[in-house]
Amino acid sequence: MSKPLIRPKRKNPLERTRLPLLPHGQRSRTAHGLTLAAAQGRFALQVCDECSKTIYPPRDACPFCLGAQLPFKDVSPGGRLVVETTVRISTDPYFRERTPWRVGTVQLDSGPLVIAHLHGDTKEGERVTLSLKLDKSGAAVMVAMPALETPSMEADPILREMTCDPQFRRVLITDGRSSVGQAMAKAFSEAGASIVFVGIAHPWKPFAGMDSLAKLAGVEIVPLDVTDSQSVADLAAQNGGRIDILVNTAEHVRSGGILGRAGLTEARDEMDVRYFGLMRLAQSFGPALRFRGADGQSSATAFVNLLSVHALMNWPAFGAHSAAEAACLSAAQCLRAELRPGGVKVLNAFFGPLETEWFQTVPPPKLAPSALAKAVVTALKQGLEDVFVGDIANDIRERLAANPKALERELAEG
Amino acid sequence: MAIPARSIRKSYDTVVACAPVTVPYTRFSPESAAWWIGRALHGLLRQSGLQIKDLDGFALSSFTAGPDTAIGLTQHLGLCPRWLDHIPLGGASAVVALRRAARAVQAGDADIVACVAADTNHVDSFRKTLSTFSRFAQDAVYPYGSGGPNASFALITKNYMNMFGATREDFGKICVAQRDNALGHPLALMKQKLTLDAYLAARPIADPIHLFDCVMPCAGAEAFLVCHEDTARSLGLKTVRILSTIERHNAFPDDPVQIRGGWAMDADDLWAMAGVTADAVDFVETYDDYPVISMMQFEDLGFCKKGEGPDFVRSHSLTNDGSFPHNTSGGQLSVGQAGAAGGFLGLVEAIRHLTDTALGTPVPHAKLGLVSGFGMINYDRGLSSCAAILARAS
Numbered sequence: 179m180s181k182p183l184i185r186p187k188r189k190n191p192l193e194r195t196r197l198p199l200l201p202h203g204q205r206s207r208t209a210h211g212l213t214l215a216a217a218q219g220r221f222a223l224q225v226c227d228e229c230s231k232t233i234y235p236p237r238d239a240c241p242f243c244l245g246a247q248l249p250f251k252d253v254s255p256g257g258r259l260v261v262e263t264t265v266r267i268s269t270d271p272y273f274r275e276r277t278p279w280r281v282g283t284v285q286l287d288s289g290p291l292v293i294a295h296l297h298g299d300t301k302e303g304e305r306v307t308l309s310l311k312l313d314k315s316g317a318a319v320m321v322a323m324p325a326l327e328t329p330s331m332e333a334d335p336i337l338r339e340m341t342c343d344p345q346f347r348r349v350l351i352t353d354g355r356s357s358v359g360q361a362m363a364k365a366f367s368e369a370g371a372s373i374v375f376v377g378i379a380h381p382w383k384p385f386a387g388m389d390s391l392a393k394l395a396g397v398e399i400v401p402l403d404v405t406d407s408q409s410v411a412d413l414a415a416q417n418g419g420r421i422d423i424l425v426n427t428a429e430h431v432r433s434g435g436i437l438g439r440a441g442l443t444e445a446r447d448e449m450d451v452r453y454f455g456l457m458r459l460a461q462s463f464g465p466a467l468r469f470r471g472a473d474g475q476s477s478a479t480a481f482v483n484l485l486s487v488h489a490l491m492n493w494p495a496f497g498a499h500s501a502a503e504a505a506c507l508s509a510a511q512c513l514r515a516e517l518r519p520g521g522v523k524v525l526n527a528f529f530g531p532l533e534t535e536w537f538q539t540v541p542p543p544k545l546a547p548s549a550l551a552k553a554v555v556t557a558l559k560q561g562l563e564d565v566f567v568g569d570i571a572n573d574i575r576e577r578l579a580a581n582p583k584a585l586e587r588e589l590a591e592g
Numbered sequence: 593m594a595i596p597a598r599s600i601r602k603s604y605d606t607v608v609a610c611a612p613v614t615v616p617y618t619r620f621s622p623e624s625a626a627w628w629i630g631r632a633l634h635g636l637l638r639q640s641g642l643q644i645k646d647l648d649g650f651a652l653s654s655f656t657a658g659p660d661t662a663i664g665l666t667q668h669l670g671l672c673p674r675w676l677d678h679i680p681l682g683g684a685s686a687v688v689a690l691r692r693a694a695r696a697v698q699a700g701d702a703d704i705v706a707c708v709a710a711d712t713n714h715v716d717s718f719r720k721t722l723s724t725f726s727r728f729a730q731d732a733v734y735p736y737g738s739g740g741p742n743a744s745f746a747l748i749t750k751n752y753m754n755m756f757g758a759t760r761e762d763f764g765k766i767c768v769a770q771r772d773n774a775l776g777h778p779l780a781l782m783k784q785k786l787t788l789d790a791y792l793a794a795r796p797i798a799d800p801i802h803l804f805d806c807v808m809p810c811a812g813a814e815a816f817l818v819c820h821e822d823t824a825r826s827l828g829l830k831t832v833r834i835l836s837t838i839e840r841h842n843a844f845p846d847d848p849v850q851i852r853g854g855w856a857m858d859a860d861d862l863w864a865m866a867g868v869t870a871d872a873v874d875f876v877e878t879y880d881d882y883p884v885i886s887m888m889q890f891e892d893l894g895f896c897k898k899g900e901g902p903d904f905v906r907s908h909s910l911t912n913d914g915s916f917p918h919n920t921s922g923g924q925l926s927v928g929q930a931g932a933a934g935g936f937l938g939l940v941e942a943i944r945h946l947t948d949t950a951l952g953t954p955v956p957h958a959k960l961g962l963v964s965g966f967g968m969i970n971y972d973r974g975l976s977s978c979a980a981i982l983a984r985a986s
Contacts, residue, residue, distance in 0.1 A: 270719070
């Protein structure tokens with residue numbers, strides 16, 4: 179049975195911080211089909227179009243019929259742990275620090291044999307459920323989980339290497355004035371974060387929800403204005419080494435496209451809050467996050483971006499806003515590559531219109547900020563890289579995959 | 593369309609193997625693979641009195657020669673062969689080189705084939721070889737604890753123990769007997785006696801694999817010549833005859849965990865072609881990267897039935913003077929595993945025992961030897977298996 183996590187002791191500041199190492203992360207191009215599924219929390223393997231057999235490890239020809247069409251499809255993750263071993267001596271520096279490490283052979287119900295990391299509650303000969311996770315290197319790996327839920331199963335040390343659970347971690351919510359920022363603070367407080375720093379620009383200006391925010395367990399209001407480089411740098415100088423998860427809740431939502439607006443003032447503000455804000459946060463907090471990627475049980479673990487799903491395809495009704503979000507998405511991809519050496523994940527949460535003032539004129543369905551916050555916490559617990567929250571976001575994702583040109587035309591129609 | 597029945601295999605007639613060469617192993621070497629290959633060829637020329645231009649066939653096995661393959665090494669080493677092969681089959685390399693070279697000589701495509709396996713071992717080359725060993729290893733094995741072959745064979749060993757009741761003592765008996773054999777072998781890297789107690793008390797590596805179940809990676813080279821009997825005779829070389837060979841790859845893919853190798857498909861053919869039975873062989877050289885694989889070879893090659901390997905080991909003494917002389921040099925477990933040369937160790941050793949040139953304790957009255965190879969853990973199991981029955985020249 180997994181031991182529940184205990185609140186880590188205060189770190190001795192004189193002790194050396196263990197530097198992050200990564201497991202071997204190189205994969206063939208075909209194997210990145212698993213990376214895609216793992217990033218989104220799905221379990222997908224190649225299934226041959228010709229003979230319908232499920233195939234693993236990833237191949238470029240079917241070993242049963244030599245078919246060449248081998249798309250990754252969601253398949254049942256159930257199987258049996260045939261045999262296991264405990265690796266005590268490893269050739270790889272990452273695993274040398276983490277042995278003993280259990281791995282085993284799982285026979286999936288669909289046929290393939292899978293070498294997998296083993297959750298501590300799995301047993302040889304018994305049923306398991308495979309899960310695709312992103313390890314510290316960002317590569318997809320198979321983790322065999324017990325078929326039925328066990329107590330404290332999320333605290334398993336092997337699983338924790340692949341996930342970003344907020345419990346006993348220190349979180350920075352960059353803007354607590356908005357309802358999204360406040361919902362996020364509440365969700366992380368409830369998820370057991372040890373401290374939730376909540377940034378407030380110009381703290382002398384009162385705002386709705388201020389009192390209930392301050393009362394949340396573990397919440398600490400800090401001055402932070404993402405449009406002010408000095409403000410961001412000051413907070414990082416004071417608390418940067420203590421942040422394990424950064425959630426950028428700074429938002430700037432205005433309707434309108436390009437021709438309907440006169441001049442660039444609005445666009446500059448959008449970019450200042452969203453794109454430059456992201457860059458300021460990344461430049462000030464990113465290096466410490468990356469440095470602390472292996473800093474004990476509660477290491478630095480994630481940088482969370484909240485992105486309009488229209489970052490992926492412009493919605494002309496909020497056209498300039500969509501463009502700023504697209505800039506943030508691109509920056510997030512860069513940041514993901516730059517944080518990877520520390521084993522720190524970048525989680526992008528995509529969503530459609532929110533149940534907030536700025537989307538007042540937009541018809542439902544709209545997403546409640548609390549649902550977004552809950553989805554972000556869940557995605558971190560699962561160790562995802564991309565999560566689509568709500569009906570609109572998932573609808574856009576599916577239509578984008580099916581036919582991006584149709585989506586472009588249809589979004590233009592309103 | 594009906595596929596015609598399998599044709600009768602031709603014998604190897606007067607084609608022989610000769611001139612066994614071992615370049616003494618070292619734990620680590622600052623030299624390149626090309627250096628080791630060069631020393632092995634030099635050894636062949638010294639033993640045979642041939643000139644480099646006389647070698648008109650060249651078969652090479654090496655993991656560490658990269659980026660070069662056999663062709664690049666012809667220029668590096670000054671060879672001008674009319675028959676060339678690069679055999680990337682690890683532990684199956686020697687028998688495969690032997691059977692290909694024998695057919696080339698038999699057909700007249702080459703007269704004298706130098707079969708060479710050599711690998712260097714730089715201080716960090718083993719780890720680098722593992723992480724890029726194969727695409728499946730990169731995608732689906734190495735990221736899982738990076739235990740290397742120890743972890744892969746731990747799963748195979750554990751499963752075999754679960755299914756057939758083998759114990760650590762059974763595997764220990766194989767390792768201890770090999771160490772006894774090695775103590776008489778001047779080139780073995782392991783020089784200390786191994787007791788069963790020491791075997792059992794060794795530190796765990798990947799359960800149930802412990803230290804003395806594992807080979808020690810090292811640098812070294814092995815080589816031999818394949819030619820016609822009369823060519824060898826004119827050079828004054830002692831020869832061994834090739835009675836039969838088999839080779840098989842990717843057998844039994846549906847076994848969830850490997851419990852048998854391709855030998856089980858082809859052993860009948862091996863014995864039939866040789867015209868002898870299993871009780872006629874005087875010694876056996878198995879591929880022993882882990883003792884469980886040697887036990888599987890006893891079963892799959894027909895010395896006992898599947899699942900009887902543990903009993904077979906319990907009922908035999910496996911030293912050179914025993915009832916079932918096995919891995920007479922000490923095998924890779926005691927001599928060291930010099931990369932692909934590990935695949936050649938048994939064959940080169942067998943040539944020595946059948947030509948009265950054993951470096952260690954000779955097997956008494958050895959007339960027939962069986963050499964078996966196994967190699968290439970591409971994903972979860974060894975893909976290649978092969979074997980040859982060799983006979984003393986009459």
